[in-house]
Amino acid sequence: MILNSSQPLELTNLTSWLDTTLRSSMPEFWALLIEFVLVGILLLAAYAVIALILIYAERKITAFFQARYGPNRVGKWGLLQSLADMIKILLKEIVKINRSDRFLFFAAPFFMIVASMATFGAIPFGKSLHAVDFNIGVLYVMAVSSVGIIGVLLAGWSSNNKYSMIGAMRSGAQFVSYELSAGFALMTIVVLAGTMQFSELIEGQRYCWNIFNGHISSIIAFVIYLISGHAETNRGPFDLPEAESELTAGYHTEYSGLQFGFYYLAEYLNMFIIASIATTVFLGGFLPIQVQGWDGFNAIMDFVPSYVWFFGKTAVLIFLSLWVRWSFPRLRIDQLLNLEWKYLLPINLVNILVMVILVLPGLTLKDIFGIM
């Protein structure tokens, strides 16, 4: 806050300038309306662009894990590959399936995309790059991201296909189970930080990230959140809803063209959303690495704009998720549910208690070392 003048690359000036010019030239209602529309368009564009970048990154990193090169023909290093894929998918015919529930079939992808869009809006990308900042932000994110499962279940049901149905049911069981763990892991940090608002959560981590602040309990919560987030996005060792050897493609077997594109996009964006929430809640969000008392160091770190910090931390977590994905074999459904109900959930419940015990008598790192 003191160092505002020393951050030339931040977008704070741009956004506040836009706000004041709009407000000075027209009534408040219209100014707000234009701002809302602008934010919406920007978020939609960012949604698509981030998904394209993620698809490229995933394919590339996957290839490196398998000692391949990955896409390297379209553009330099294959950079235009996912763009070409997007164009291809937009040009595909949308197939109408016989004897499917037509209305639900076409409505299902929107549930998926709206859920991840609504979650996307609540993510603080950087200083003043935060569209929705409720005082119950964490709760909002958990609630809204759960809507996506309705899209999956509807897709499985309306496709009139046994593979889709089994895939959707597996996905439902998995999602409901792991949502619990993810919620408890976030709750542990809410106990530590004493707030559910993302902006306050981030501000509280200026000199000591939550993952360090609650030391043992925080780290356990972090790992549990990553595991359950991974499972929620149906990826990595938890991708049995789309186990291609058993279910062709799971719940989106019958989808084609743009509809399939929605699911594809939402899958990648959910990965990004999980990583960015983990960044915000555990790793200090868009704040740079700062050490209390080292003012010179802090000033240098502040020169790197906040959105770079945010995307950097998120990228590390996404890499971690890919690393896990290409390390472990797919779980069976019973192993999956065992992991959740016999391990993650009990550990999580104990972990919240431990966190309470750490917070109440003042055993967190902030309390011990007197960090602000």
Place this chain on the structure above:
Amino acid sequence: MSSIVEYFSGLFTGIKSLLGGMSVTWKELWTKKVTQQYPENRDTLVISDRFRAELVMPHDDKNEHACTACGICQMNCPNGTINVLSQMIETEDGKKKKQLDKYIWDLGMCTFCNLCVITCPSDAIKFENTYENAVFTRSKLIQQLNADGSKLREKKKEVKPVEPKPVVEAKVEEKSAPEVKPEEPKAE
């Protein structure tokens, strides 16, 4: 009590083995890429000498080959890929002799089983690793292996002290003879 111990030991050994797996993939991330970027790496591409891509009949610098047109390769070919066309000629001393006219090999039918090369009594044919055999029409796959105007390499008569050679030849003849015989009634 023991079940509690089991629960926690299972948990920690599980975490340990997961981390072990991740360390393996981490090392794999930095290994050299094995992808062969084929059309670009033509100059450096190494194809094993044993790779069977094309049947050839080696000719020496006098345009002579070793094929006696015996037809054993043709008989041994499971697909009927080889067609040995021979002609009878009369030598100067009045003897009739079989001579190779055309050695036709159809790449499109060949399974590269190597039986023709193994059974050839005079080592006249062999497989080479020249693998770029794609053509636009099927008829181009049918090749004539003996060069135009080539003829059979005369056997060196001066080398007499080498005893084993006729023995080997005799053996081969013996071997090939019974092979031919059961074939004939079948064909009829």
